[in-house]
Amino acid sequence: MSRRDIVVGLALLAALLAVPALDPSRYIIGQLTLFFIWATIVTQWNLVLGVAGIFSLAQTALFAFGGYVTGMIGLYFGWPLWFALPVGGLAAVAFSLLIGVACLRLRGAYVALLTLAISQVMYLLIITDTECFYMDGVTCRNLTGGTRGLTKYGDFGFREILGAQWILGNYYLGAAILALATLASFIIIRSPLGMAFRALRDNQVYARSRGISRFKYQLLVFAVSAFFTGLAGGFYAGHFKVMGANTLYLSLSLFLLSMVIVGGVGRVWGPLAGAATLMIADEAFKEFVEYRNLGIGAVMVLFVMLLPKGIAGTIEDTLLPRFKRAPKGEGQETG
Amino acid sequence: MAGKIRTPSDIARETLENAGRRRFFGKAAAMGVGGLAGSAALLASINDGAKAQGEPIKVGGAVPITGWAAADGIEFQRGLEFACEDINAMGGILGRPLEPVFEDTKEQGADNLIPAIQRLIDRHGVHAIINGYNTGAVCAEYDTVADAGILYIHHNTDIVHHDTVKNNAERYFGIFMGDPAEYWYGEGLLKFLNGLGEKGLWTRPNDKIAIVTGSQNYSVVIAGAIRDNAEKYGWKTSLFETVVVPISEWGPTLAKIREDPPAVIAVTHWVPQDLAQFMIQFVPQPTDSLVYMQYGPSLAAFREIGKEAVNGVLYSTVVASLQDEFGNAYNNRYKEKYGASASPLVAAQPYDSCSYWAIAGALAGGTGGPGEEAQNRKVASRLRNMIYRGTLGTTRWFIPEQAATPYPDATNDPSLGMPHQYLQIEDHTKVPGLIAPSPYETATFKMPPWIKA
DSSP states (O other): OOHHHHHHHHHHHHHHHHGGGGOOOHHHHHHHHHHHHHHHHHHHHHIIIIISOOOOOOHHHHHHHHHHHHHHHHHHHOOOHHHHHHHHHHHHHHHHHHHHHHHTTSOHHHHHHHHHHHHHHHHHHHHTOOSOOEEETTEEEOSSOTTTOBOOSOOOSHHHHHGGGHHHHHHHHHHHHHHHHHHHHHHHHHSHHHHHHHHHHHOHHHHHHTTOOHHHHHHHHHHHHHHHHHHHHHHHHHHHSOBOGGGGOHHHHHHHHHHHHHHOTTOSSHHHHHHHHHHHHHHHHTTSGGGHHHHHHHHHHHHHHHOTTHHHHHIIIIIHHHHSOOOTTOSOSOO | OTTSOOOHHHHHHHHHHHTTOHHHHHHHHHTTOTTOHHHHHHHHHHHTTOOSOSSOEEEEEEEOSSSTTHHHHHHHHHHHHHHHHHHHHTTTBTTBOEEEEEEEOTTOSHHHHHHHHHHHHHHHOOSEEEOSOOOSOTTTTHHHHHHHTOEEEEOOOOTHHHHHHHTTTTTTTTEEESSOOTHHHHHHHHHHHHHHHHTTSOOOSSSEEEEEEOSSHHHHHHHHHHHHHHGGGTOEEEEEEEOOSSOOOOHHHHHHHHHSOOSEEEEOOOOHHHHHHHHHHHTTSOOSOEEEEESGGGSHHHHHHHGGGGTTOEEEESSOOOSSHHHHHHHHHHHHHHOTTOOHHHHHHHHHHHHHHHHHHHHTTSOOOTTOHHHHHHHHHHHHTOOEEETTEEEOEETTTTEEOEETTTOSOGGGSEEOEEEEOSOTTSOOEEEESTTSOSSOOOOOTTOOO
16 A cells, blocks of 8 residues: 555545535435445456456345345344344345355356346345235235335444434444445455466466466455445434335446546545545536436446546556656556 | 215315305315315305414425435426415414425435434424335434424335334324325225135136236335235235346236236336336237236326336225316316326325324414424314315325225225225326225226236
8 A cells, every 4th residue: 555545545534534624414414325325336346347457246145235234133133233234244245155166167248147147036035025024004014025115124233322413423333334344445456366367467377377376356445345345335224214126227327437437446435435526516407307327328438438447547657647757556546 | 964974075074064164175176276265265164264374384294205216206396386385375374474495315224314304493493294115214213303392294115114103192192194004005905806706807817916026115016015915805925025126128027927827916006107108018929817906006107108018907095186176176286287297196295294283283273383392282183183174185194194995995884094096097088087996986996918818
């Protein structure tokens, strides 16, 4: 991790921690909390897609899995969400290992197809869950909540501690998860693991001859990214107090994937830049309701055409060298 | 008036006459404010001739203007705008005009609905949020509204609302569901079918009912309610099939139905083009079954796509504008304003809700913005005790659930419940006839053309 990364990271963290002191509206706090959730997923997706080179579309499935496990443990076992949350993360790891074993021996588009299929199967299993698992008054409840969604599993308890300011508790918890997820992605990118992926990319035969197993390392990244993605899912469940199949909509997957691309695939700061940019763009286009989707689409097209390396890639490769020659080894992490 | 039930319109008229303010009622009538006849009188009398001017009261709509429900979302938006215009023409709320503001809930769900509602509160300072439906949030947005202490009336048709409000009535004092829960579709259909038999309009060939549901919450809950109550009303579920939507290929489902022909096929999926395809594929090789569908047949697209194949289809809705004096006047004015293809029956949800909220606000001495909980508690109290006759029929609340009571599913008195309307398409080129419940009928049940017996 370079000094520049540390300075940027600490400055960002300090800024986010200081935001509540400026007494913003609850809407701003709510949107920033949502940003933490999406950015956590995108940060981990970037690891899988941009660093490990796995064209996986299973990230929202892992997110939903973590959320559902967290909610179901809270609902059916009565656990506080504080305990259910890490279990949700670990469950997502177990799920990712299953997916990984099935997918990672494949390449490219086949991985994408299989992971997308897993995500859609999960969606279908939830929405076709119509069997009565228990009665709640006059209503029949399904194991997964079915199309109605899973509810009544509680929250993180900040209302009891902070009263009307409860959302700040969620805000800081979301910020902490994002900070940890970002730190983990830094460590992986800058560690021997990141070097291994670069070696595999640059000269696969040589890397293998040196004992670097593509499958083993990819599975490891898959699992690490699943933990934080699952945590984000559990946090989503606790923040919104409902976990529904809408988290598996393809439109959400594409929105999040766009964040990775707009930010810069494989760049350490790319996911945060992409998530922030697309959420701000979405916010700006709220004023022009009829053109909202068109506007978001136009932003993405413009980025792909004008900034093919994404925001972070353009800054690192084009803008920064103009001011200062980048030290050797910095700049583009993966290619 | 002895011996006659006094409707809110009667009460309003009497109030007005006693107060010697005929000029206001005359003015309202002259404006042709159909559907607001009762409230027009009451609201105008409370406003005491005041013109809507000064600082506007913002009323919010969190509606799906984009996304899969955009067609309905746009009607919800129009319905609220239309209501505000009518209310402002009568002096607003105690002389303050209403100003509608909107936020898009896109694909809905908690992560879209909660920010939209929060934005209405923080950015616009709305005094109330009046919505059509938003799916997938399962009452998660209630805390956002309760923290702001404002009123929230929605039409999510969700039984979860009942328990949520009942179990925390103090906190959710201002949250109302303006239509009956989807649960009532189940018992309502079974009662309706048995009623057809009792009146000698139809003889069931067997006791079987085939239930086909789409994969969305609304459809599944209705299907479940039919299945769970079937035995109680003397029916057996011969098929319970969940299809993944959208769907246009109904062959496998129809094959199962044809293999074991039921007396009734209940399709609780609601997308009109999918339902039209069902009928197009069913009619060439029909079974002697009544076909009941959900919501979709009320939209023009169903009849336009299905054409002759949809003649004879039954459907019902727990919330739609009626084909009566109030409903027709409103429907005509709405179409005049927004065009023949507009759907007033969908827009009627926020239209009626905004109207009775305005009356409750005027009766309470004004409405409150975010943080003015004490004032809004007065408004909610007025609303809870109100029986309102509007374009949707009668709105009367289950207490403490604060949800509309359905008629005849939960009350035998049409003046005390929102009619669960049963309609039948006799001719696809014409508006479907309302065949139940009494006294709102405009047509009688006809045997579908595919049943030859």
